[in-house]
Amino acid sequence: MPRVPVIRVGNVLIASVQEDVNDREATDLQDELLQLLERTGAMGVILDVSLLQLIDSFLGRMLREIAVGARLLGAQTVVVGIQPAVAVTLVELGLELTGVRTALDSEKGLRLLHRLMTHTRAGNWSGNERSRKD
Amino acid sequence: MNARERIELIVPIEGESGIVNARSQARTIARDLGFGMVDQSRIATAVSELTRNIVRYASGGRGEVIIREIAGPADQPGVEIIVSDEGPGIADIANAMRDGVSSSTGLGLGLPGTRRLMDEMKVESGAGQGTIITIRKWRRRSANQLTLHD
Numbered sequence: 001m002p003r004v005p006v007i008r009v010g011n012v013l014i015a016s017v018q019e020d021v022n023d024r025e026a027t028d029l030q031d032e033l034l035q036l037l038e039r040t041g042a043m044g045v046i047l048d049v050s051l052l053q054l055i056d057s058f059l060g061r062m063l064r065e066i067a068v069g070a071r072l073l074g075a076q077t078v079v080v081g082i083q084p085a086v087a088v089t090l091v092e093l094g095l096e097l098t099g100v101r102t103a104l105d106s107e108k109g110l111r112l113l114h115r116l117m118t119h120t121r122a123g124n125w126s127g128n129e130r131s132r133k134d
Numbered sequence: 135m136n137a138r139e140r141i142e143l144i145v146p147i148e149g150e151s152g153i154v155n156a157r158s159q160a161r162t163i164a165r166d167l168g169f170g171m172v173d174q175s176r177i178a179t180a181v182s183e184l185t186r187n188i189v190r191y192a193s194g195g196r197g198e199v200i201i202r203e204i205a206g207p208a209d210q211p212g213v214e215i216i217v218s219d220e221g222p223g224i225a226d227i228a229n230a231m232r233d234g235v236s237s238s239t240g241l242g243l244g245l246p247g248t249r250r251l252m253d254e255m256k257v258e259s260g261a262g263q264g265t266i267i268t269i270r271k272w273r274r275r276s277a278n279q280l281t282l283h284d
Contacts, residue, residue, distance in 0.1 A: 058186060
């Protein structure tokens, strides 16, 4: 059984990364998500990491590679729910997830994703949900 | 004053499941010793980085992690973690501690990143000699709590 459930809502895939995911499961998630994007033609991915109490350099690299891979398949990715303690640790580790879009929670992430998907079609990218005061 | 024995735990590392096991044990002990959420995350992440080196590089992916409670000169509480393996060792430690030096993650964050997460770090190694890495974190006396005033 996959440790990372992926559900599809409209043209968005939502993956909830489970607590204590190991390296193999993270790599499997990458493969599975990219295959699902190809099969479903989904345009967006939400990676929910709110259950993760730890993101080390391996998992951080996975999140970034998923986002890059998804972009190559024409989809946008937003990582949502990074815990504050995890954010501090990531910065100190030197892993700033540059180029990966983030949002505080799934709801904000979905809003950002829909905006990105709209703008991508118009050939225009916009910024980060967290920096917006709305 | 000898109210209780100090906590000490030895976790054998054998393959990938050892990474998850060692880091969750380290987090539990850090929490039991009164470390806050952010320090728990720093400590668990440091253990994750170091044990992954064992699984990737050491012979048979085997090694050992010792997690123990320590006390500083002023009796401040802390945690010491010793990660050891009998793998190929590190020929040039200074170079391995530099940011950007490639590791199996392709990011080179392992050792320098771990150093930033902890208060102290000591690397003992040499080509063909295995590796012993000791890291320490001291618990701060009082955690500052930010208060929001609406």
